[in-house]
Amino acid sequence: MPDLAAVAPNIVLCTLNARYIHASLGLRYLLANMGDLKAQTAMREFTIARKPQEIALELLALLGPQQDGVAQIIGLGVYIWNVTQSTELVRLLKAARPAVRMVLGGPEVSHEVELQEITRLADFVVTGWGDVSFPKLCRALLHGPQPVMKVIRGEQPPLNEIALPYGECSDADLAHRLLYVEASRGCPFKCEFCLSSLDQTAWAFDLEKFLAAMHALHQRGARHFKFVDRTFNLKIDTSVRILQFFLERLTDDLFLHFELVPDHLPQRLKDLIVQFPPGVLQFEIGVQSFNPEVQSRISRRQDNARTEANLRWLTQASHAHLHTDLIFGLPGETLESFAAGFDRLYALRPDEIQLGILNRLRGTPIARHSAAHAMVYDAEPPYTVLQTGVLDADTVQRFKHFVRYWDLLASSGRFKQTLPLLLEQDQPSPFHAFLAFSDWLWRRTEKTCELSPELLVDALADYLCGACGMNRQDVQQALLSDYTGSGARSNPHALQGLLPKQPAPTMRKPKRLAQRQGRHLDPDQALR
Numbered sequence: 001m002p003d004l005a006a007v008a009p010n011i012v013l014c015t016l017n018a019r020y021i022h023a024s025l026g027l028r029y030l031l032a033n034m035g036d037l038k039a040q041t042a043m044r045e046f047t048i049a050r051k052p053q054e055i056a057l058e059l060l061a062l063l064g065p066q067q068d069g070v071a072q073i074i075g076l077g078v079y080i081w082n083v084t085q086s087t088e089l090v091r092l093l094k095a096a097r098p099a100v101r102m103v104l105g106g107p108e109v110s111h112e113v114e115l116q117e118i119t120r121l122a123d124f125v126v127t128g129w130g131d132v133s134f135p136k137l138c139r140a141l142l143h144g145p146q147p148v149m150k151v152i153r154g155e156q157p158p159l160n161e162i163a164l165p166y167g168e169c170s171d172a173d174l175a176h177r178l179l180y181v182e183a184s185r186g187c188p189f190k191c192e193f194c195l196s197s198l199d200q201t202a203w204a205f206d207l208e209k210f211l212a213a214m215h216a217l218h219q220r221g222a223r224h225f226k227f228v229d230r231t232f233n234l235k236i237d238t239s240v241r242i243l244q245f246f247l248e249r250l251t252d253d254l255f256l257h258f259e260l261v262p263d264h265l266p267q268r269l270k271d272l273i274v275q276f277p278p279g280v281l282q283f284e285i286g287v288q289s290f291n292p293e294v295q296s297r298i299s300r301r302q303d304n305a306r307t308e309a310n311l312r313w314l315t316q317a318s319h320a321h322l323h324t325d326l327i328f329g330l331p332g333e334t335l336e337s338f339a340a341g342f343d344r345l346y347a348l349r350p351d352e353i354q355l356g357i358l359n360r361l362r363g364t365p366i367a368r369h370s371a372a373h374a375m376v377y378d379a380e381p382p383y384t385v386l387q388t389g390v391l392d393a394d395t396v397q398r399f400k401h402f403v404r405y406w407d408l409l410a411s412s413g414r415f416k417q418t419l420p421l422l423l424e425q426d427q428p429s430p431f432h433a434f435l436a437f438s439d440w441l442w443r444r445t446e447k448t449c450e451l452s453p454e455l456l457v458d459a460l461a462d463y464l465c466g467a468c469g470m471n472r473q474d475v476q477q478a479l480l481s482d483y484t485g486s487g488a489r490s491n492p493h494a495l496q497g498l499l500p501k502q503p504a505p506t507m508r509k510p511k512r513l514a515q516r517q518g519r520h521l522d523p524d525q526a527l528r
């Protein structure tokens with residue numbers, strides 16, 4: 001029986017992920033770079049759904065009893081999605097064991113440090129990159145000389161001096177979680193709503209070393225790779241090498257996610273993209289706004305004509321799944337100008353249009369517009385815009401309903417046949433058509449959650465046949481195809497007598513349904 005106190009780690013790296021499926025890449029970097037301290041370091045991940053009390057107890061049990069003269073350190077990764085729970089966790093840990101050294105890091109505590117409750121409660125804060133500075137701080141805490149500064153600016157060494165983290169991914173991570181990988185850090189662009197606009201440039205990891213690590217992961221069975229590079233198509237030589245690497249390993253189960261800037265798609269990249277069959281490539285393309293005035297106000301350089309041409313090419317010539325983003329509430333963006341951007345994007349028929357509402361992230365330069373554009377933001381994370389000089393609070397609220405219903409009807413992929421009936425009628429535009437439906441559904445239900453597939457089917461039938469006067473048979477046909485195609489097997493009122501006869505329900509049915517719906521949902525959206 002080993003002596004538990006002797007094997008207990010005295011450094012614990014911890015974070016609260018948004019959901020279990022998101023494994024923390026940042027924490028794995030820190031662990032991989034602990035050097036001589038690695039043997040005494042443990043990593044523990046939780047989700048934001050866990051109670052801070054339970055997490056605190058688990059962390060303290062892991063550290064074991066305090067021993068004289070040996071520092072115990074907890075490093076906590078703090079992000080916008082976990083800062084509320086993390087603040088409570090730090091409070092509990094410091095109350096239970098005041099001697100424990102609480103070190104914070106991560107983007108949420110890297111800016112406006114002095115304004116936050118969590119940083120007040122903690123002992124140390126490392127801002128920016130933690131790969132080198134966290135182990136250095138631990139060494140100082142364990143062996144002296146003791147650090148004098150509470151806030152430490154994280155060093156940014158050349159990337160080839162940082163150990164890659166992929167060896168820290170367990171087999172369970174590879175089997176059950178999204179595998180985040182990173183071929184470069186930073187972004188050269190300056191979009192003011194985004195934290196990456198503070199980076200001076202983008203830095204690339206040594207490509208051969210990176211690909212060797214991807215090869216090792218692939219050999220271990222990894223097939224889903226989610227690149228967190230801010231702009232995958234920045235250096236085309238690198239993008240080409242990475243795509244070639246995966247083309248050589250093409251299998252049915254391969255899945256690759258990349259973030260792209262929309263107006264840069266040279267022929268060399270196109271030539272490779274077309275070689276990937278359906279289901280392998282997913283591109284997340286932030287369009288954010290098509291409004292040139294707003295784009296220039298927030299320092300977002302984007303060639304709209306080229307963006308449109310590239311999106312059109314991708315939808316028509318490639319098999320890539322296109323996930324596009326728009327942001328509502330940017331300074332000076334009206335409901336009408338946003339609607340025009342939405343319609344322009346919808347006309348290109350990307351697979352998904354994800355609608356976000358502006359968040360004022362700590363440290364981002366968008367704050368400079370707050371006074372001039374009468375921007376009011378929620379003081380609580382994720383600091384969502386509540387009103388602007390050209391959008392009153394009711395309009396923002398109205399749009400929130402729109403977003404929720406859009407997620408349920410469009411992004412979920414569950415109403416592929418019915419959605420065109422709704423959007424492409426004689427309304428002024430698809431945006432206004434959906435807005436009219438959204439207003440109607442809100443008046444009817446006064447809720448944006450607990451809307452079952454059956455309730456949505458019935459609501460769509462009533463709206464399209466009633467308010468819009470469409471032919472009932474056409475509407476029923478579209479709804480029937482969507483409803484049965486989604487795997488749902490209940491009996492909505494609007495489809496009575498049309499559904500194929502089902503065997504008597506069994507206890508396992510709801511679970512199978514939930515799993516099937518889960519596949520349609522983007523994990524990132526399921527979070528909202």
Ligand code: B12
Pocket residue numbers: 016017018019022023024025026027029030074075076077078079080081103104105106107108109126128129130131134180182193194195196228229230356357359361362381382524527
């Ligand atoms: C993956 C991801 C997510 C995942 C969650 C992942 C998880 N673990 O649960 C999902 C998709 C759910 C998500 C959601 C959102 N995200 Co996000 N996301 C990312 C992304 C793409 C990758 C993170 C990553 O792995 N980076 C790579 C690692 C190496 O960097 P890192 O995590 O920053 O870690 C380094 C340092 O921060 C530091 N560090 C980290 N932990 C610790 C701990 C200690 C002790 C120390 C000393 C240092 C330290 O050292 C690490 C190595 O240098 C980043 C963008 C990016 N490329 O970084 C955005 C990013 C983190 N997200 C961001 C935002 C704004 C959001 C959303 C609000 C977006 C939206 N509008 O909906 C939502 C949050 C929703 C909510 N409920 O609040 C912002 C950060 C905001 C913030 N202050 O935290 C980022 C930076 C994007 C950006 N450029 O603006 N996101």
Ligand code: SF4
Pocket residue numbers: 187188189190191194195196197230231261286
């Ligand atoms: S939005 Fe994209 S392109 Fe703009 S600064 Fe952020 S990461 Fe870079």
